[in-house]
Amino acid sequence: MAGMVEWWRGRMNRRAVLAGGLAAAGASAIGASGASGQGGPAAHPAHPLHPSHPAAAGVVDHRGAHGAMVTVGDVDNARNGFDPTAMLTDWDTGAVSTLPDGRRLRTFEVVAEDKEIEIAPGIMFPAWTYNGRIPGPSLRATECDRLRIVFRNYGSHPHSMHFHGIHSARMDGVPGAGMVGPGEEFVYEFDARPFGCHLYHCHALPLKRHLHKGMYGAFVVDPDPALHPEQADVARSRLFGTPENRGWQEMVMVMNAFDTNFDNENEVYAANTVAHCYMKAPIRVAKSRPVRIYLINVVEFDPINSFHLHANFFDYYDQGTTLTPTLKTVDLVVQCQAQRGIIEFTYRDHEPGLYMFHPHQSEFTELGWVGMFEVVEDVA
Numbered sequence: 001m002a003g004m005v006e007w008w009r010g011r012m013n014r015r016a017v018l019a020g021g022l023a024a025a026g027a028s029a030i031g032a033s034g035a036s037g038q039g040g041p042a043a044h045p046a047h048p049l050h051p052s053h054p055a056a057a058g059v060v061d062h063r064g065a066h067g068a069m070v071t072v073g074d075v076d077n078a079r080n081g082f083d084p085t086a087m088l089t090d091w092d093t094g095a096v097s098t099l100p101d102g103r104r105l106r107t108f109e110v111v112a113e114d115k116e117i118e119i120a121p122g123i124m125f126p127a128w129t130y131n132g133r134i135p136g137p138s139l140r141a142t143e144c145d146r147l148r149i150v151f152r153n154y155g156s157h158p159h160s161m162h163f164h165g166i167h168s169a170r171m172d173g174v175p176g177a178g179m180v181g182p183g184e185e186f187v188y189e190f191d192a193r194p195f196g197c198h199l200y201h202c203h204a205l206p207l208k209r210h211l212h213k214g215m216y217g218a219f220v221v222d223p224d225p226a227l228h229p230e231q232a233d234v235a236r237s238r239l240f241g242t243p244e245n246r247g248w249q250e251m252v253m254v255m256n257a258f259d260t261n262f263d264n265e266n267e268v269y270a271a272n273t274v275a276h277c278y279m280k281a282p283i284r285v286a287k288s289r290p291v292r293i294y295l296i297n298v299v300e301f302d303p304i305n306s307f308h309l310h311a312n313f314f315d316y317y318d319q320g321t322t323l324t325p326t327l328k329t330v331d332l333v334v335q336c337q338a339q340r341g342i343i344e345f346t347y348r349d350h351e352p353g354l355y356m357f358h359p360h361q362s363e364f365t366e367l368g369w370v371g372m373f374e375v376v377e378d379v380a
Contacts, residue, residue, distance in 0.1 A: 069366055070276040073121035077274075080118055082133040084270075084277040088251035091220075091240065092137040099146060106141050106192075107148045112155040112180075112202075117214070119258050119268050120275040120368065127214040128155055128202070134273045135254040135298070136217030139200070140240055141192040143224040149188040153180040159210070160186075162203035163219055164338070166193050174203045195223040195238075197294045197320030197340045199254075212259050212266075212300040214273075218252045220294055223323065231323040238292075238323075249285050252294040255305050255335075255359070255369065266301055269359075269369035278371025282354060285347065286378050293343040294320070297335035305364065307343065308332045310356040314345035332360055347375045 077083040094106035110130050117127045117134055130136025141147055153159050158181050162173035167190035170177050180186045202215035225235040236244040256273060257266035268275050285291055297305040308331060315325035316333050320342040327333065333341065347355070358370035 070279050071120045071368070074280070075118045075121055075274050075277070080133075080274075081115075082273075084272040084274045085281055085283070087133075087135075087138075087272050088253070088283065090138060091140045091252075093140050093240065094147075103144070103146055104142070105146045105148060107150065108137075108139055109150045110137065110152075110161065112151070112153045112159040112215070114155050117273065119260075119270065119273060123260065123268065125214075125258050125260060125268075128157065128159070128210065129214050130161075130217055134214035134216075135256065135296075136200070136215070138218040138220065138252050138294075140220045140222065142222045142239065143193055143195040143227060145192045147188070147190055147192050150185065151180060151188060152185045153182055156182060157210075158182070158204045159202045159215060160204055161188060161200050163188070163190070163200045164198040165190070165219065165221070167191075172203075173200075175205065179204060192221045194321050195221045197296065197317075197342050199296050199298065199338065199340060201298065201338075208264075208300050211298060212257075214256075216254070216256075216298045218254060218294060218296055220252070220320075228323060234323045247289060248292045249289050250292045250294070251283070253296070253307075255295070255297045255299055255307075257299040257302065257364075257369075259301060264301055266299065267367065269299070269364040269367045271369060271371065275368025276370065278357075282372035282374035284374045284376055287347040287350060287352060287375050288378065290344060290346040290348075291373075294340070295333075295335070295343055296340040297337060299337065299364075302337075302361075302364075304334055304336050304361075305369075306332060306334045306359040306361060308358055308360045309343075309345065311350070312345055312347065312355065314343045317342040317344075347373070350375055352376050 092108060094108045097105045097107070099105050113129055113132055115127050115129045115132055117125050119125045127134055149161060151161050158179055160173035160179045171188050171190050172178060173188065178186050178188060198219040198221065200217055200219045202210040204210050222239045223235040225232040225239060228235045236242050237248060239245055253271040255271050257269045259265060260267045270277065295307055299305050313329045313331045316327040316330060318326040318341045320340070352375050355373045355375060356370065357373065358365040
């Protein structure tokens with residue numbers, strides 16, 4: 001029996017998953033183990049040309065758009081404690097107060113905790129999290145705000161928060177400077193600069209283990225229009241809450257992956273953690289309003305990731321630290337580990353419908369990192 005178990009573990013690597021498709025491999029493994037979260041038999045045949053399939057009656061089944069290569073069943077978002085769709089626009093702007101010198105102070109509270117996360121239907125991952133979610137809270141501030149992050153470690157290992165930004169050495173969140181043991185607390189304090197699309201992550205060792213276990217999140221600093229008079233209109237469009245900013249459909253996508261058998265290779269890929277979440281629940285966008293994506297790559301074990309937009313092109317701001325695009329009119333951008341940027345595009349001249357997005361590493365797409373934009377005339 002022990003030999004059979006070892007054989008099965010060897011077969012359940014990402015190459016085996018690819019051979020049979022994530023849905024088939026996952027369904028077989030989950031069915032054998034009786035794990036919760038797996039849906040029952042499909043309500044209709046998967047193939048959209050089958051006479052009893054909804055598409056035959058004029059109902060479009062978007063899950064068939066990539067050869068029906070999606071996971072079976074649904075993840076329990078309530079049990080996870082977060083919903084990938086809500087996570088797209090769930091910004092944490094902190095508790096705002098005023099310093100004696102008149103500057104704005106934003107105070108954030110973040111806790112580290114061990115938590116089991118369902119990353120695909122019935123597939124549980126023993127994660128280390130910030131505030132009980134992966135990715136952690138999307139922290140957002142304005143250029144030159146004073147930031148105070150109260151970090152408490154309720155986890156079983158030492159953790160930290162290393163911010164990609166400008167700060168002093170003692171606030172760097174590395175061993176000897178802001179590393180926090182289990183049951184301990186540390187307060188990071190620094191000014192929010194430069195403006196851009198950044199991230200934070202744990203910098204405890206071994207680094208690859210803390211990253212792939214889920215300790216990362218978005219850190220966005222909006223430009224202050226007063227500091228950029230030559231491009232004040234563009235800066236105002238990025239400044240959260242302004243009338244110009246409300247005209248945009250903004251969202252954050254943290255591209256991530258999970259090594260479920262701890263062999264230093266990923267078996268499940270996603271944006272915002274749950275495989276195929278945006279295939280099963282396409283992201284609704286209004287064709288009349290432009291789209292802005294804060295895109296961050298934190299996939300460990302794979303050197304690069306990418307984002308490809310179907311039937312459209314976009315402008316890209318690498319790191320988000322400029323108000324003019326670093327790439328114009330492209331439909332694919334490549335990011336290495338920890339790279340990030342801002343993507344801007346519009347569907348103004350498109351007909352309503354479902355438009356795919358995914359990386360152009362086919363393996364990542366087939367293992368969960370793929371989704372759809374549902375373009376509509378307006379969004380309620």
